[in-house]
Amino acid sequence: MGRMEIMTGRERRRRWSVEAKLSILEEAARPGISAAAVARRHDILPQQLYAWRRRYRRGGSDAEGAISFLPVELVHADGAGPETTAQPVRTPDARVEIVCRNGRAVRIDATMDVERLGALIRAVEAA
Incomplete structure (x- = not known):
């Protein structure tokens, strides 16, 4: 009961x-x-x-001021596992793919400004 x-x-x-x-x-x-x-x-x-x-x-x-952490999985473009000896390289043509909670994916340059990225993700999740 x-x-x-x-x-x-x-x-x-x-x-x-x-x-x-x-x-x-x-x-x-x-x-x-x-x-x-x-x-x-x-x-x-x-x-x-x-x-x-x-x-x-x-x-x-x-x-406001709340921080949310989401799981992140690093995957090579060819689908292979991460290399332990490789050092991260930031080049202008490096791309990052972010999958939002609603299942939509956003592909951006790795050098994108964090504030603009946050606004973009909020807009994609609200859509």
């Missing part, structure tokens, strides 16, 4: 810290875990979880 809360008096409104929201969103983003199960575990509605996710993807006010 599920947990039931009976509240009397004024409706309560919980306040979630940015760290708590990010922790819950990170938990919901793990492979094989449903957002509904995470929402139940934290006693929130799945709609609230989706709203937080949308807000952070759009760079909402709660997301």
